[in-house]
Amino acid sequence: MQLADRVRALTPSSTLAITAKAKELKAQGKDVIGLGAGEPDFNTPQHIIEAAVKSMNEGYTKYTPSGGLPELKKAIAAKLKADQGLEYQLNEIIVTSGAKHALYTLFQVLLNDGDEVIIPTPYWVSYPEQVKLAGGNPVYVEGLEQNNFKITPAQLKEKVTEKTKAVIINSPSNPTGMVYSKEELQALGEVCLEKGILIISDEIYEKLIYGEVEHISIAQLSDELKKQTIIINGVSKSHSMTGWRIGYAACDSALIKAMTDLASHSTSNPTTPAQYATIAAYAGPQEEVEKMRSAFLERLEIIHLKLNEIPGISCLKPQGAFYLFPNAKTAATMTGCKDVDEFCNMLLTEANVAVVPGSGFGAPDFMRLSYATSLSQLEEAIRRIHQFVNKRV
Incomplete structure (x- = not known):
């Protein structure tokens, strides 16, 4: 079947692709920590859920x-x-x-x-x-x-x-x-x-x-x-x-x-x-929004410091959202990877950590890590990345 030119020229979403790959490996029994998803790890506040249910019950x-x-x-x-x-x-x-x-x-x-x-x-x-x-x-x-x-x-x-x-x-x-x-x-x-x-x-x-x-x-x-x-x-x-x-x-x-x-x-x-x-x-009330923001800030303060301790990785401190975007070019070179894309792939296959290569964002020397997951998972992910780099340098 011949597809339309407009879709044949599309580049698949790198964030969704890495999330799908991480889920695939998890289904195979691998202990993968996924830092690719761009969504909060909190459930929708209860009063919002109840409003939806109420609207359906009322027709x-x-x-x-x-x-x-x-x-x-x-x-x-x-x-x-x-x-x-x-x-x-x-x-x-x-x-x-x-x-x-x-x-x-x-x-x-x-x-x-x-x-x-x-x-x-x-x-x-x-x-x-x-x-x-x-x-x-x-x-x-x-x-x-x-x-x-x-x-x-x-x-x-x-x-x-x-x-x-x-x-x-x-x-x-x-x-x-x-x-x-x-x-x-x-x-x-x-x-x-x-x-x-x-x-x-x-x-x-x-x-x-x-x-x-x-x-x-x-x-x-x-x-x-x-x-x-x-x-x-x-x-x-x-x-x-x-x-x-x-x-x-x-x-x-x-x-x-x-x-x-x-x-x-x-x-x-x-x-x-x-x-x-x-x-x-x-x-409605906005307290849950602030709780979520405060949790992200707590994670950021801890994880940002730990990430910058990894050889070959440097990361500016973000001011918003829930992503870290470190420069990993030196780390990629130190570990024998031809570029950051290969470095990210090696992190997934060898360290069981899923991050998104910066090439998908127009910045090939970088990678994106979402800290929209638990602090314990984040700390373990950073430990694995650090261990992976140390082992190969």
Whole structure:
């Protein structure tokens, strides 16, 4: 069977691939510690689960409007007002089947063949693939390690052409965990306003921030930037609801209408009980969100130090999300591996530790470790990596 060109050109998700391989080895009886998954290891808070059950028991199991329940849009608007001081009307919000689907739908309605989207590296693995699926071209800008993996206004300006449609800003970042400051966002925003390009602001990790930094949405900085910005967010990471598949986009009403029209011919609507659960997530108590953030911070403080003790590995301390993104190039060379991809494969097959090679994120000298697992498992994983390196040097 001849498949369509658009899918034959896709690169499979490296994060899902490593998770699948780890599960396969576990099924064979191997004691594999998986540090690949990008989801919290906490269950969804009980009051959210109960809201979903209540909605089903009350008969809310039918179609909803394609763009989401009005009640949920109101809850999202209230959240944006409370957290960022941003005002959005209901026709400026769409509810989608996860933040990933919000991005996919956005690119489908935004891009024509040959349009360019600037993507800072390291990037989340699905950004370039979704751009390509919409007929667009990803244009990469390297966020240098010495600049905390963040791009500069000069770098952004250099990449803008007459075909540039948008730039993606992911803060806190997957995979690096780095957070753009207000001043950094302001400077990038000025370039976007000058060049007339849209800003896609992926804020899915906004609730997972550590230390003295704070999450700032670039849309907060001025009315002009708000008009140029599409906010992408959801409850997957903040409320440990990855499997519920609820995300949203907030932006200009014309763009939201186009996304809603497309959704009406693709998903019909996000899952109904999951929407009621999300209303409870946003409108209900937030103590569990803080408990989860505090647990991630505790793990980070311990594991970051231990990781940097491994010969040939150096890791900047992330400011958000739940990933470590160490430079492992020297460790790969020291252990006789031709590159970090081979090093990660050897960690899986010989040390029974699953990590994701940085090549999948556009940064081949690095690897990503998720600390969304128990502290005991994390400490054992780092011990195994350390032992593996020591044995081969």
